Amino acid sequence: MSTRLAKHGRLIDRSKQIAFTFNGKSMQGFAGDTLASALLANGQVMMGRSFKYHRPRGVVASGSEEPNALMQLGVGDRYEPNQRATTTELFSGLTAQSQNHWPSLEFDVLAVNNKLSRFLTAGFYYKMFIHPRPLWKHVYEPIIRKSAGLGAAPDKELKDADTYEHFYFFADVLVIGGGVAGLQAAKAAAASGAKVLVLEQNSHWGGRAPVDGGTIDGEAPEAWIEKTLAELRGMDNVTLRDRCMGSGVYDHGYALGYERLTDHAPGQGGPRHRLWRIRASQIVTATGAIERPLSFAGNDVPGVMLAASMRDYVVNWGINPGQKVVVATNNDDAYRTALVLHDAGVEVVRVVDTRETGGGALMEAVREKGIRVELGRAIAKVKDGKCVTEVAICAQNGEGGARETVQADAVAMSGGWSPVVHLWSHCGGKLIWDEANANFRPDASRPPLGDNGEGFVVPAGAANGEFGLGALLEDAAAAGAKAAEAAGFPAKSVAAAKGESEEEARMEAVWLMPAKADIKLRMKSWLDYQNDVKVSDVQLAAREGYESVEHTKRYTTLGMATDQGKLSNINGLAILADSLNSEIPQVGTTTFRPPYHPISLGAIAGEARAEIFQPVRKTPIYDWFDKNGADWEPVGQWRRPFSINKPGEDRHAAVNREVKNTRENLGLLDASTLGKLVVKGPDAGKFLDMLYTNMMSTLKVGKCRYGLMCTENGFLMDDGVVARIDEDTFLCHTTTGGAERIHGWMEEWLQTEWWDMKVYVANVTEQYAQIAVVGPNARKVLEKLNAAAGGGMDVSKEALPFMEWRDGKIGEFDARAYRISFSGELSYEIAVAASEGQAFWDALMEAGKEFGVMPYGTETLHILRAEKGFIMIGDETDGTVIPQDLGLHWALSKKKEDYLGKRAQQRSHMVDPERWQLVGLETVDGSVLPDGAYAVGEGVNANGQRNMIGRVTSTYHSATLGRGIAMGLVKHGPKRMGEVIEFPGTDGKTYKAKIVDPVFYDKDGEKQNV
Amino acid sequence: MSKAVSVLNGARFSGLATVEDAGLQGMITLRGDLGSKALKAAVKAATGAEVPAQGSISVAENGAAAWMSPDELLLLVPYEDAVAKTAEVSEALKGEHALAVNVSDARAFFRLSGEGAREVLGKVSPVDFDAAAFKPGQFRRSRLAQVAGAFWLNEDGSFYIICFRSVGEYVFKLLSTAAHPQSKVGVY
Amino acid sequence: MLILECPYCGVKAEETELAAGGEAHLKRYGPGSSDDEFHDYLFMRENPKGVHFERWRHANGCGKWFHAARCTMTLEVFGTYTAQTSEPPQEIKDKIAAKRPGWTWREFADGKK
Amino acid sequence: MKRYSVFAVAREALRYHTGWERAWRSPEPKRHYDVVIVGAGGHGLATAYYLGKNFGITNVAIIEKGWLGGGNTGRNTTIIRSNYLQDPSAAIYEKARSLYETMSQDLNYNVMFSPRGVIMLAQTEHEIRGYKRTAHANQQQGVQTEWITPERVKEIVPIINLHGPRYPVLGGLWQERGGTARHDAVAWGYARACSDMGMDIIQKCEVTGVRTENGRTVGVDTTKGPIDCDKIGMIVAGNASVLSEMAGFRLPMESVALQAMVSEPIKPCMDVVVMANTVHGYMSQSDKGEMVIGGGTDGFNNYTQRGSFHHIEETVRALVETFPMVSRLKMLRQWGGIVDVTGDRSPIISKTPVQNCFINCGWGTGGFKSIPGSGWAMAELMATGHSPLTEEFSINRFKEGKFIDESVAAGVAH
């Protein structure tokens, strides 16, 4: 039962009370508390349930390594599962709920799993639930899924109430970690003039030192930290960020910083998280070290804590961790905890030290306080329960017999320290085994390599395996200087601050407690708390042949929980090495992957949500359509009206109306999205002859020609009308999707293959608003505009014949008019400056009234072209179709010996007469063929699939003809005119369709030539 | 004639920095041999500015020339003069292998000004905006979040930003979001 | 997240400003070439563990295509150079030779001039 | 071999699980094998398994440079479906899917095949047409798929946002018997069965050379010494080019990084697999509770098993937009794998210019789902020299221009 002490609490402000609730209960904490410290202060030792066995769990650590104390935070659109109580700063109104239990934390039905733990060992599910087959999906899996998972999922309709953003930053030296090593390294690097960025994940600087004591330059570490911070803040080549975690180190010096701006003060406005995208020449990882638990039975009972963490709770937050504490250790550092506890008035019942020879100065200091220290001893077992009550002590060197039982309500354990090597390792930094401290530390000779092939990460301080204050400050100063040097800033040698801490006796590697613990104890000795992986599980994995550390990890899930094994990895692989009679270095570690500590998906997505999730490209007439009933359809990044619906009209009715009206009166289409590429130069014609399958160099100035483009692989990729502007200038129209693609395609060939050609290309797509004026009345409306303006371009049949273009004035507007038609009607495509696009559109709509003008959308465009048998890129083509399939031989120049795709089209499969060919399709009953339907032939193929002989490429209801029309690719199609073939629908019906000529309407093209 | 409207039609947002429609701006894409005398002369004549050095913009009274690539410049001229000046430049470069096209209407044009300008741009563009790294007169083509864009820094600390017309609205919203009054980073 | 220096505008561009373009120095085969030649040109790709020459476009930038010499195992960049060449510059080849003695790639190799 | 069952587990529990046997032996290599399979990924192991099961060929070594299942089989997002468009693809993927249905029983190892259903969202008119086309094709190919309305999509995936401002959901292609499986277990289950048939799985042993005599393979060189064999199957995914180089032929292949990530585990909230190809992200929830998320490949040749972060960003953006509730979940871990991408993004299962040397590669971003079918067909090809399922996947197709292009209908092929 822990409570607040009268003394200590360097991080809390006792004058500021903060109210919060836990599982509905209101509680009080202080400013500066973490949720974990506040809960402890309120006597809440049990904070959650474990993943598999639903065992009661309390907080074991004080930082981001915490595996147990995970909470559901917040409500409504700010709800968030799996938040660590230890990294959650307390704020008033905070609401927390413990997770993974039902109905309550105190009483959890699934705690039966604990009783069954003997059956539910590692990998049990691979061996069970095999029979009977259907039960897995319908019974077993649902049950397993329900009991697994941690926090409750957010509401299905949750819309995050917060926003997020990204920020790019460039630094010569990035220092990750704001402990004394980080600060010392930063100071050394900054002195060279390098631009330095320092990231500290916590809201307070200095790391462990203020708690661990010792002196720096003769004063308390805290004083030095304040001074150094002040110095660094004073330098304009240094940037310090707290609450900002170095989340990952990526190739070429890229690093992510995860800044938590409002987690400690929700709803204050502004982004919640900011993801820093940092590019650094050099990165110093001064990320400290993490204490390891000891593996003894019941080491997961609430009240059992890491020794240094318990010390943190006392010193930083003034927490009284218990009345009677047992300290268990294999090293000297834990004695600091004993001292701190004693000094705080907590009874230390025992210090149990596995070392026969015990420790050094710190141990003596403890003994002087009259605290009982027992050497060569171990914890045999902590009695199961919702909190510590009894601790059995035995000889370390035995099976756990001959126990002495002591009453205690808390246990502080220390199994030694492991440097935080994650960020060093993310990009391939290698590790070496440090025998003396029994841990993996960075191997300076094998760092991760940057773009120049040189190392770009330098470890510093405890993160580099240097634990003594003196040594680690030296190490850090050197690291900072080295990084600056490598970044091109020769160090002005900064002497390291002089650190002094008690001499420490050598620790002893202890992986199991007691050393020969029997199976019953091993089945209760936890390695990975959150995923409920015990010593016996790793041993089982080894026995069953999952010998690779990667197999063991995946078979037992060791280290796969949300703490990513920060506490368990080393202990686990030591057990594995032992079971394999191998050495720890031989077994090796699993791969370290970002993020160091989980980061919100919101932060990763950044600002890109809702309206600016992705750019929407809009034509100059967009707003008009939006106001006038546009039924929008995304076309690439553009948005185009599928149809323009009158009030109360559905899209189908609208389309039929638009089609009819365009054929009978006058239709307007916003064709601005069509690509427009200017191609200019003495070699322009020659160049286009290579790009298009047909001849462009022979095109006369003033005329237009329809052209096809193929990939080098022979497949049709784009089409459009090319206009010759002058002797060496062409304007090439592309499909809407094609503009950027084809522009890039042209540049690619000009730059990388035919760089001797004198050709320039410019993409002028968006310079123009291009409007198709279509229908029998097209000429009338243009002439009316001209008349009104008194003169203008002559748009008569004679002056502007089909497939020609002219520059001039249309009404008030400077325009270029192309007499081209994708509908078979009399049609002009008129380009005006985009800025005048809306005005021009308005003029046409106004003048067109008397001629029955109506805008039409993409669907009508498709139907009009289909009625005329014109192919559509993306419908008739899909990346596997060549022009020959579409009967476009007329567009394949015989004269040219080469064009892109020509060689490909000579390959055996491309000239195969069995290829499906384009035809028109007419349903026998006039109905509309289903989209994408396939025509079936006789029998099945070698794999028992029904033989298919064709497919529908586009199909519509033609309002003009009052029936369904379609185009399709059919085996030997053109030779089978009149034949009826069958298309089985997915609706159970079979559609019969007659093979016909693809031109359904105005076969001789009368209408467009008037 | 006032038929012409800029894509943002005068839109403006004020937060960490001020984002505003910089209105209609004459722009001419000029491709050619940047070393040629004729071209230098044509640029001078059209804009009053010299051919800029790599990665920079040279500004004159009422015109400017920006370096787009080794064989491309963007000439800035008054909107009304764009058509005429495009013709002049083409005329002046007759005989040379060059291409001049009016792209004034294919662009959206912004001004980003105020204290936070560097920071705001730093949220959407993978470019170092540290005062030591990005100086007045520098011209950079890069990314504005998900679209291509170009920008340069003026003596007064404001930026001009250019993107394609069709995404003008996206970029305006993007910059406005980045300029949220409570999103100060505080590094520049 | 690679950074490559664009040889045209001198910008140290990050990957998001670039577009990767696959194997460099391909020789185009058109009509008249054998099925094998054409097939190899279109599909046979160098895919080495180690030194590789490849194409990139400074897409969100000057728009130019350029070449990069890069190690596919360490991602070390030996150098970038313009696309208007059918062979890597000697000094880049030498630089690679210094760091990867005995390297070979298609017809190019250590020591070969 | 001791069979796995609830009774076996109960029995073992009483003696604290001390009696379990090794799932597979770790033998030293013999001097000669009838067949050497290079690569102990899912495809290599499945090939070996069916060589034994269907053709009685058990003098087989499976040689693995790392740990078995540690390649892409051990790092994929486990989507299993067979709703492919082209006949050859549909045939082999459906064969595989149907074998998955009974895999746990065949192998006596619970691979947790979970036919929970897969939806591919249509978010453009073009996608609608593509998926309707696929549904029609699948009907003729004996693959059960169905075009469903947005309302139905919402029923099946309550957490989805149908009305995203950018790309509203217009419907989907639904394969009810698609799903996921426990990827590691697939490799382990096959390994256990192979080992039980007397095959040798040799881990931490890299093949460094392929020995040939007058156009025939005779063996391989490895870091554990030379091994003779009559036939070789190269089944090494991202390393295919490296192996083919050793054997003296080249492949129409490039190796690039594909990344994936998982969120922290939460209670069940999504019972199907959803793929959103327009915005390019896909997501499912594992039995342990993490949201398993993947997206697109990097653009450049890479052997590092690390990808570029901006692809993770694009994927996450897409999913936050499609499933707004994930915004406040956290990314727990990200990783990459090296996928083998061919000229038409479809696999190669084929004889090679070298006699008795067979190759199976090019599964790229989508070969977990095909493991049993591919193994089945590859075994048939290696044992008999012919397999209808592999016919169209031969290397020669590139010369003839006879491609198998799946990008036609769906953007991606995970």
Ligand SMILES: Cc1cc2nc3c(=O)[nH]c(=O)nc-3n(C[C@H](O)[C@H](O)[C@H](O)COP(=O)(O)OP(=O)(O)OC[C@H]3O[C@@H](n4cnc5c(N)ncnc54)[C@H](O)[C@@H]3O)c2cc1C
């Ligand atoms: C991130 C990601 C997500 C994916 N998602 C999906 C998905 O959702 N659905 C799906 O169906 N597919 C998916 N895939 C694809 C799928 O994972 C692969 O296609 C499939 O696993 C390939 O299996 P394999 O056995 O051919 O290759 P691998 O599993 O990679 O096995 C090849 C083995 O060969 C070994 N090897 C290589 N060289 C040598 C040598 N010289 N000597 C000895 N051994 C060697 C390797 O170590 C490796 O173990 C995904 C892939 C990735 C990377």
Ligand SMILES: NC(=O)c1ccc[n+]([C@@H]2O[C@H](COP(=O)([O-])OP(=O)(O)OC[C@H]3O[C@@H](n4cnc5c(N)ncnc54)[C@H](O)[C@@H]3O)[C@@H](O)[C@H]2O)c1
């Ligand atoms: N005596 C022992 O056995 C022993 C062992 C280990 C450490 N120590 C003590 O610990 C201290 C070591 O100093 P140090 O500075 O090297 O380590 P430190 O632990 O004091 O400081 C590391 C700092 O880095 C921060 N950090 C870690 N990962 C981060 C990330 N990804 N992003 C941002 N910030 C991150 C931490 O919050 C912490 O503030 C000394 O006081 C030393 O005496 C003692």
Ligand SMILES: Cc1cc2nc3c(=O)[nH]c(=O)nc-3n(C[C@H](O)[C@H](O)[C@H](O)COP(=O)(O)O)c2cc1C
């Ligand atoms: C379907 C799937 C689910 C995974 N779930 C987890 C998980 O819950 N926790 C975890 O740490 N890693 C998880 N991983 C990732 C693995 O830890 C590992 O990163 C991945 O297999 C790649 O291996 P590597 O990182 O060792 O290279 C998962 C991987 C896959 C394919």
Ligand SMILES: [Zn+2]
């Ligand atoms: Zn460039």
